[in-house]
Amino acid sequence: MKFGLKTLLAATILTALTGCNSNNATSTAAEHSEALVSAAQNAARSEANRARDQYRNPVATLDFFGLQDGMTVVEIAPGGGWYSEILAPALKGNGTLYAAHFPAESEGYYKRSLDGFKDKVANDARFSEVKITEFSPVTHLDIAPASSADMVLTFRNVHNWYMRGEHQGVLSAFKAFNKALKPGGILGVVEHRLPENRDDAEQKRSGYMKQSYVIEVAKQAGFELVAQSDINANPKDTADHPKGVWTLPPRLALGEEQADKYKAIGESDRMTLKFKKL
Known part of the structure; x- marks a missing residue:
């Protein structure tokens, strides 16, 4: 992993990391892979994607998870490739990125999303080394060769699996992640966070999940929690929206109804959890 960033850049990233819990020693370093920072700053990223960096904090988040050169990484359900356009060039030539996308037989939105991602792999040089696999809880679980991955990453997906397949859907997904990882491999999870004092039933319809639930299901799938961070926290988000x-x-x-109010809140409050395969 190459280090030695300019002082200003290091200080900027360190500021983004100040929300990490005090017990997360690995998340407080101000040194980051130059390839990762370069990928995030790439002019090929659209203005709309760059605008979301303030909420998603990609460099600080990936640093917290411990992304390094040479790793084999699996991104789960990459959609249009917001995170992939940072991961792919950062790992290109010195690692492997599997994109566990929607199954080939998908229809409607899912097919359009998959086709759009395939087009990027075929025509965008940043994506040229990405390996596309299939993922869907319960039905498509071979996201990478067994015990081959150093890291599996999932960003804002757990609620989808819960809303469609409840606990079994989520547990099935996490077991697939465990199978793909090497012993001691890392699972990084970012998810919309539901306050712990709210009714569990809200997880079925709100898009928010309780952090305690995500930690418990990971444990059931063979992981232990090794660190958590508030990098992607948003105290303005009350998680009780219409x-x-x-x-x-x-x-x-x-739509435009109270749009200014919700824009002022920004994107959701999110948990950022780092697990290790036992």
């Missing part, structure tokens, strides 16, 4: 998490940017599900 149309769930989709009320907030970037979706703004209410």
